[in-house]
Amino acid sequence: MSSAYELRMKNIWSLPRGELFHGGHNLCAGCTAGTIMRHLLKVAGKDTIVVNATGCVEVSTTPYPYTAWGVPWIHLAFENTAAVASGVEAAINALKLKGQLDPEKEVKVIAIGGDGGTFDIGLQALSGMMERGHNVTYIVYDNEGYMNTGIQRSGATPFGAWTTTTPVGRRIRGEWRRKKDIIGIALAHGIPYAAAANPAYPVDMVQKFEKAIQTEGPSLVHVLMACTTGWRFEPRLGIKVSKLAVETGVWINYEIEEGRLRVTTPVPKRKPVREYLKLQGRFAHLRDFEIEIIQEMVDEQVERINKMVGKQVIGPVDYGGDGKKGA
């Protein structure tokens, strides 16, 4: 495994018991964002400043006058999170230069945005932050839509998904565009570290958080955040759905370190995408040929990743005994 990083999180027992992201918040029952934020702060520790775009996590964790955060935290608009995170980082450097802050003291700056605040509205600020090379860890929790405002589509909504702005009728059959490749966009800025993580694989996820935080310069971790409310599945299924995303190849856990791509959760045999789709009400309208289109998109994505790695890390679809391919 790789070099420059010092990983403290070896297995699930490495995670400290104490919490810096506390319960009592207003995230929906079964919202996997809670799981993600808890572990992010366990890795980051108390010398951390969190800069949070508006979105599900922001509105639900800070119902005034309360806060779930145990570290300094600032609320922002959708569009300026990465800009403010850049400013916070610059201010810390300035204080160190002026001798008002111990130059040895490590203060981590973590920017958190949802897919709306990252893929769409906050994109230019994020681009600027990465271009200028700020030492900020950017975490995008992706629930594939504007969920707390009433399930509107975003640039992260996948093909075929119902939302209130991609309704299902005779002519429109849910989202008809593809999900944006946010990691591709980040990498185009030449950032040293980017990764895709998933809370159903907690050790892998926290190791990526660790690496991103230790990276000198901008880093981005794209985390899948299964959404019980917007994806229309039972609250108890959040982790199961997240796991199925990986098992079907819809979501690939990978990281790019200094240009080298590594798939961190190899999947020797994939499950058909149907397994993932059928648990979610937002895909309930899909007909067999539409599911086939999604399967082909996933096959393409898997092929592309395998090619980049140079070997087959994600295997073919295993249709099991009944051989029911799209039927």
Add this chain to the structure above:
Amino acid sequence: MSETRLPTWTEVTPGGIVREPGSTLRLDKNGWRVEKPVIDPEKCVRCRLCWIYCPDTAILEVEEPYTNSKGRTYKLTYKVDYDRCKGCGICAEECPVDAIEMVPEEVA
């Protein structure tokens, strides 16, 4: 219950600053549940998964030794903090040995 009164206009902090970290811990989530998780310490194999996955810090990992009927002693016990638990059922779904049962809440 601890105090959850909203500040009056004279008490509102400049800029809406919240001065108490983790103050949502004072909010009571009992009313969110229709079912509550009940952990069977006998069946539990102390794998930590429920504690890992719970989005609401509602699974407590406590240093309380427990000896099961087969004579095996565990150093830890997993308990539910019902003031945080929203009854989502993720813990019960993910427990590898089905040690967590979701029990309907009583209507008082």
